[in-house]
Amino acid sequence: MQPSPRQTSLIDAVRAALGDAAVTTDPGDIAPWLDDWRGRYHGRSPAILSPDSTAAVATVMRLAAEHGVPLVPQGGNTSMVGGATPPVDGSALIVSLRRMNRIRSIDPAAGLAVAEAGVILANLHAAAEAEGMRFPLTLGARGSATIGGLASTNAGGTQVLRFGTMRGLVAGVEAVLPNGEIHDGLAALKKDNRGYDLDHLLIGAEGTLGILTAVTLRLYPAIAQRAVAWVGLADPETALALLRRLERRTDTIESFEIVSGDSLAQVLKHIPGTRAPLATQHRWHVLIEAVATDPTAEAPAELLERLLAPALADGQAADATIAASEAQAEAFWRIRDSLSEAERASGPAMQHDISVPVATMPRFMIEAAAAAEARFPGSHATAFGHLGDGNVHFHVRAPAGADAARWYAEDAPIVTRFVHDLVVAAGGSISAEHGIGQMKRAELARLSSPARMAALRAIKAGLDPQGLMNPDKLLGLAENPAAP
Amino acid sequence: MQPSPRQTSLIDAVRAALGDAAVTTDPGDIAPWLDDWRGRYHGRSPAILSPDSTAAVATVMRLAAEHGVPLVPQGGNTSMVGGATPPVDGSALIVSLRRMNRIRSIDPAAGLAVAEAGVILANLHAAAEAEGMRFPLTLGARGSATIGGLASTNAGGTQVLRFGTMRGLVAGVEAVLPNGEIHDGLAALKKDNRGYDLDHLLIGAEGTLGILTAVTLRLYPAIAQRAVAWVGLADPETALALLRRLERRTDTIESFEIVSGDSLAQVLKHIPGTRAPLATQHRWHVLIEAVATDPTAEAPAELLERLLAPALADGQAADATIAASEAQAEAFWRIRDSLSEAERASGPAMQHDISVPVATMPRFMIEAAAAAEARFPGSHATAFGHLGDGNVHFHVRAPAGADAARWYAEDAPIVTRFVHDLVVAAGGSISAEHGIGQMKRAELARLSSPARMAALRAIKAGLDPQGLMNPDKLLGLAENPAAP
Structure with missing residues (x-):
């Protein structure tokens, strides 16, 4: 697609400041990064900007603010909720962090590593192992998912019971804020009470408050x-x-x-x-x-x-x-x-990434499954997974013989809203570990307390007054319709 | 002191809404809560408002916003940095959380307790013990300090090495935001990715973004x-x-x-x-x-x-x-x-609550002490405490024979700025566990990066646009001079 005049100005300015290697405008090179990996979300963008240092990200951010062009930060593009796919209207440029792929330091004695946003999880695992250490968070997409994306989405995985989500494993954050200033929180202070915790605010913000450029991560001794x-x-x-x-x-x-x-x-x-x-x-x-x-x-x-x-x-x-x-x-x-694979082999199904208080989970698993099956006759509900985290994968399978396309288009959204209502009634979260992205934005707005929505919007407006950061995710108003 | 006309209107409105028990205007009853416990800060206020429920706090907050009267939340008033002392100009009313002193629930199996903001730490310890459990954070002021204050200041203590600060022990937060809405995050979800983490934002915010009314706390098995x-x-x-x-x-x-x-x-x-x-x-x-x-x-x-x-x-x-x-x-x-007591017996000394990265601490202890003694001839610098937290108490004792009053008034502030400069040069924090309050506000502004200050101010302006919450703490512009 053709860039708008202000996008063209921004692209030229970035090229002038950071060189040709920082700008991709060839449609063939851009194409793979416009769709999410499950093929549910399809965005458009005339360019990918690829800064290779924190200072270069700050330059991109300042120039984007100057030109009023929205940015969509992207790591491995493995979001489960369309969180890294640009808006369909082509209004935003993608900022790829994949060139920022250095492990800046690794200190086995201190149990800390500083990894840039574009470091691929599997590479961090290998680097830690080489030092007799271990970075304990892991998940299926580890060969593609990047540290910046994992931190920005507060990713979970199978080891959360003992080590927590990314939030528990990130000891410090470096980020470029929407005003182009660099927040350097990498020092990994165990005690630091200098006002609002910016690191925790940026973790899980899905790139809507700035761009994570590096994080300090906790390492643990390797498993014997x-x-x-x-x-x-x-x-x-x-x-x-x-x-x-x-x-x-x-x-x-x-x-x-x-x-x-x-x-x-x-x-x-x-x-x-x-x-x-x-x-x-x-x-x-x-x-x-x-x-x-x-x-x-x-x-x-x-x-x-x-x-x-x-x-x-x-x-x-x-x-x-x-x-x-x-x-x-x-x-x-x-x-x-x-x-999940066995489930899919049995027919179309909606999967839900939900959590409730741990003590509530056993009853929820039984009662919510029964309620879903009663409400949608012929369907089959199953819950499995991380009981100790209060996070199970709650699947509702279409009735035998259902037409998949019709069921996904017409019934599945109703099923999902029904499940989310049960979750909220149980005091739970409609997003346990995948975030909100585009997929759950409407449900977040529908099901959150006025206090939560007002606070999220106030924080967003305070830190990103131009609304340029990942604009259609989490809170954005623009809709990006998706076929599930 | 006499209330201003708008304070009088607010006091009348609170009395009408919540009854006489929620309002204290007798100067003798107010007096003990106007000074900090170390006698360094002396504020003024014509009334203490004492809501006894979350809904009542929300009422107070809405009425205060309506009348444009600032509020200073107060628990046990044990701040080390003047964080709970009202401004000297008498412009704010104190909101005491001490009537909200119920432990709402305690669940040993889940390892969770829900405590209201006014619960005294020692009482929580006892309640946990009665269930064969333990709340592992403790500190000297445990007979007065309240859970709300401890969470609002992200308090530390002697068990941080294993359990972390309050931030690591709070599993959920209930708070009244400046717009009078109630944020209910008590559900203690282990995985919850619904946008910015409001709980972490409120922990350590020193009452400048709202009033914590209750928190869910993690309990651990009692020590055998x-x-x-x-x-x-x-x-x-x-x-x-x-x-x-x-x-x-x-x-x-x-x-x-x-x-x-x-x-x-x-x-x-x-x-x-x-x-x-x-x-x-x-x-x-x-x-x-x-x-x-x-x-x-x-x-x-x-x-x-x-x-x-x-x-x-x-x-x-x-x-x-x-x-x-x-x-x-x-x-x-x-x-x-x-x-500390032995130190004090040896003469006047400035104590500093600072932290640096753990790996840096050993060198810092030696080099900073030597630098301080070289810069201030005759003084004696000592560092002791929580090595594994990167948090030591760094004391600089006046030269033998120094006049205490003169040294505190003239030399001590210079010593403190010198020590803080060393801390910042070492990548550390000028407030490890005590917060900023009034005492370190100027130093925070002097030593923080533009990114941090701009972000803190943007968050404050976004959530508290009227600037009514604990107005002279952390970021406030008004100065409240203190005699050390």
């Missing part, structure tokens, strides 16, 4: 040993009670994932090479992973055995097994990781 | 056993290396406090009944506390013995002893807790 258990039990309430029991005795539990008997059956049916970990049948299951970083500490397998024994003795756990080998541990995890 | 070690070693660098070594092997270390040989000598000289823990002389010492919550786990004393043995063997630790009884453990802690 791990053990994975599979436990059969009666219901989610019992599963949570088991988690509480374990948590009181150890802080080495990294994963506690809940899987229903139905979901397990779907996996065994649709995913080749999978087999049930237990010979006995159960209505619910949990996968537990415990680790040790100290090779001289009690082995995690022995620890799990010792802690699960009383639960088996008093019937809290109906049956349990601990993976006897790394291959078996991987096989247990493969079941967990195949749940 | 503890052990306290005293270690003699060469220098702060060695102390930090020892901490790193211990941290890699265990996460049960709760305190790691550094004390110089000089400071220890001051305590032994001035504090009756104290004696040196080790028979040998050392230039530096650390006090280490390890705990266990699981009575079946390795005893902390054995753990410390096992972990300190290699450090003694290879000379990292010159000498070490583990308290043989609870009385001896208390005696070790008494030395640490008497450092």
Whole structure:
């Protein structure tokens, strides 16, 4: 597409200031970055700006403010909610952080690394490993997702139970604010009470308050040993009670994932090479992973055995097994990781990334599934995932034989609003770990308290008075219709 | 003092809406709340408003906005920086949260308690203990300091190494925003990505963005056993290396406090009944506390013995002893807790609550002390405290024979600016745990980056456009001169 006159001026100004390497205008080079990776959102933009340093990002920001051109920051473009896709009207330019891909420092003794926004998660993992350390946040998109995007969206993953989301792993933030000033919070001070916490404000702001250019991340000692258990039990309430029991005795539990008997059956049916970990049948299951970083500490397998024994003795756990080998541990995890794929193989389904207070989750899983199935006859609702985080993936599958295109277009939005209403009634969040982006903007406005919306808008207006940062995300008014 | 006409209207409106119990205008009843507890700040105000519920706070806030009268939120009034003392011009009314003193719920299984802003810290400790749990943040003012004040100032204390500051212990915030709307974030969601994190914005905002009415707090299992070690070693660098070594092997270390040989000598000289823990002389010492919550786990004393043995063997630790009884453990802690008192007994001194990156702290302690003593001949600089938090108390004592009043009035401010300059040069913070309040407002403005100041002001203007919340604190322009 053709740039507008003011976009042309901005592009020329950036080229003059930062050189040709910082500007991409070839439509073929831009095209891959206009759609989200799941193909749900399709934006337009005449150029990608690619600054390679914090100072260069500040230059881009100042020039954009001067020319009044909106910017959409982009890392690996792996958003689940269309958070990095430019507006359809082509009004914004993309700012790619992918050239800012240096790990500036890594200090194993201090347990800290400073990574630029464009560092790919898998590369950070490797760099930490090379130092005998570990960056414990991981997720499926680790080969593409960038540190800047992960921090900007406060990403979660499978290790949140022990380490928290990105918010808990970011020790400091460097960012360029909409006025072009550089906020340098990289010093990783453990105690710092100099007014409002700008780092926490920028984490999870989805690029609407500025552009993260680098973050200081916490590293932990590498894992020396791990053990994975599979436990059969009666219901989610019992599963949570088991988690509480374990948590009181150890802080080495990294994963506690809940899987229903139905979901397990779907996996065994649709995913080749999978087999049930237990010979006995159960209505619910949990996968537990415990680790040790100290090779001289009690082995995690022995620890799990010792802690699960009383639960088996008093019937809290109906049956349990601990993976006897790394291959078996991987096989247990493969079941967990195949749940979404098995679900999709069973027909069209809407997936919801929601959270409720942990103590409420067991009841929510049962009652919300029943309510959804009652409200949408023939549909099938399942909940699985991170019980200990109060965050489960709540899927509603279309009735057998439903026309997929029609169901997605007509029924799915109604299903989603119904699920979100249940979540809000349970005191929960309509976005546990994926953020708001474009996808949940209308639902955020529909379901948030007046206090929250007024405060979010006041902060946005205060820090980005021209409304140039990622303008159609989170709070933006413009709609960017998406086909789910 | 006499209220202004608009203050009179506000007082009448609050009395009409909330009853006589919510309004105090008797000067004798108001007087104790006009000065800070150290007698450094002296404010004026014609009334204290005392709402007893969140809805009542919202009423007060709406009426204050309507009448254009500033409000100063106050809990236990134990601020170290004049953060809860009203302006001297009498323009603001005090809002006391002390009637909001209920612990709304306590859930040992979930490890959560919901406490109103006026709950006194010691009362929360007791309530948690009664449930076999523990709220791990503690500090000297625990008999007066309230939960709302602790959260509003992101208070620290002696257990930060393991549990973090209040920011790490607050799982959710309920607050009345300046527009009178209620933000309810009490649900304690572990994952929640619905835009800017309002809870983190309000924590540490010192009441300048709204009034905290309740918070959800994390509780931990009660301590079953503890052990306290005293270690003699060469220098702060060695102390930090020892901490790193211990941290890699265990996460049960709760305190790691550094004390110089000089400071220890001051305590032994001035504090009756104290004696040196080790028979040998050392230039530096650390006090280490390890705990266990699981009575079946390795005893902390054995753990410390096992972990300190290699450090003694290879000379990292010159000498070490583990308290043989609870009385001896208390005696070790008494030395640490008497450092400030011993310092004061030696003459006038300026105390600084500063932090730098942990890895930088050992060098900073030595170099900043030397620089201060060189710059102010005859003065004596000492640093002690929370090495693992990058937060030490940095004291500069007046030269022997200095006139206290003159030194405080003329020299102390110069000393403080000098120390703050060193801190900023080291990438640190001029307020580690006490906040800015009135005391450090000018220094915050002098030493912060333009990005930080512009962002803080934009946030303040966005959320409190009338500038009514705790107006002369943190960012306020009005000066409230203080005698140190």
